[in-house]
Amino acid sequence: MNDLVVQTECGLWCEAGGFYVDPWRPVPRAVVTHAHADHAIPGCGRYLATAGTIALMRSRMPGEIEADIPAFGERVRLGRTTVSLHPAGHVLGSAQVRIEPDDGGPVWVITGDYKVEPDPSCEAFEVVPCDVLLTESTFGLPIYRWEDPAKVFEDINGWWRSNAAEGRTTVLLTYSLGKAQRVLAGLDASNGPIGVHGAVLGPTGVYRDAGIKLPEVMHADAQHAKDLKGPGLILTPPSASGTAWLRKFKGPGGIRTAFVSGWMRVRGRRRWQSVDRGFTLSDHADWDGLLDTVRRSGARRVGVTHGSSETLARYLRESMGLDSFVVPTRFTGEGGDETETGGED
Ligand SMILES: [Zn+2]
Known part of the structure; x- marks a missing residue:
């Protein structure tokens, strides 16, 4: 099967659209979900991201950043696809990426990092209906349930x-x-x-x-x-x-x-x-938030990435009857609790 989005050594690649999503090496065309350093790298030829994300990137990265900056929900033509960005509720400007191929194939949504709780410091999360959902699972274990x-x-x-x-x-x-x-x-x-x-x-x-x-x-x-x-x-x-x-x-x-x-x-x-x-205050979805998002998206296929991806993918398969798969992430080279406490959460 030819998937619309596949994992490569540079990150998630959409061949029909000619772009990567959150690449981890410089590429000609990058769609960026949000400004955290493990998602937004410098050195790409041209970026597509929200105004908030580009402003945060420009404040941190030296040199020119060539960018297309659509509004949330605005439909942008990229190659043989239509791409739009939708609020992810994670940090200022954070977005999910919806990709609709011209050939009438399945619509994909890549969540990037997201949370579903209210947060007055960024745009509120929206569920985006799709056929294939690629969700993060940083806190994808039933022990993670956030307080109000x-x-x-x-x-x-x-x-x-x-x-x-x-x-x-x-x-x-x-x-x-x-x-x-x-x-x-x-x-x-x-x-x-x-x-x-x-x-x-x-x-x-x-x-x-x-x-x-x-x-x-x-x-x-x-x-x-x-x-x-x-x-x-x-x-x-x-x-x-x-x-x-x-x-x-x-x-x-x-x-x-x-x-x-x-x-x-x-x-x-x-x-x-x-x-x-x-x-305990997290900018990621907890266990219930992840399951609820999967359910409400209507997706029949769900890719799981980051964190406890195996556990969540198995749960989606065995308890929710969904076609689920793990999307491997880049090896960070740092292990254990140093990564957790030093990293974004
Ligand atoms: Zn993040």
Whole structure:
């Protein structure tokens, strides 16, 4: 059978359209689902992606980026296909890719990373009907079921308030693109000043320019240390945990650190033993979100990629009677919990 989209050594390739989706090597024509570094690489000849994705890529990558920037839902001709992008609810600009071939064959949808929960910092996820769905499965195990994000934010704000009352600076360790801005959007700025690591500043500016409402932040540098010590909250990538930079913000009562990550659902990981709290907040669909999306898409064939793909593919086959298959992903060369805690979640 000639599939519309196949996995190659450069990534997902659509021959009829003459393009790759989220290629992992430079190619002439790339359709990009979202701006995370493992999906959007520099050096491609021409990109097709949403305005949010291209703005985030331009803020991070040096040099010119040649791009076509359709609106969500706009139909674009590529080769012998019509392509459109639909909100994936993962980070600003994140999109699913719908591909309709001219020959009347099956319509494919490639989800990229997605979540189905509400998130005021990006466009809301939409189910896109299709014949073949290629879904991610980062958290494709039944143990992953997310709490209501409103409750998680209540816990974060309450914890910050009690830390501030005792002169302890609050530190949240989050991924710098997407998760940090989602957390910002949910913070109660009346608790105290908010400082962000340099890596969080750039993407936060792009979100603001895109019209996303976020509280005021200051760069967490030496100049602002005295404002942040005690009542302040600092958002930083996990790599800054335990550094001399972070110790500069220690309040009279000390410092309290928490991870904000989907991986907090898994206990006993080595890197989390050094933090005081964990808040489970993920930008990926949980088990129910994945199954619900598959069901509502109406797809009879489902490809599964990233994470626990074997488990999800087997469940779709055995419990839902679908024709499912695993789409192998690139070997990242990093193993175990380092990848999980250091990577996007
Ligand atoms: Zn992502």
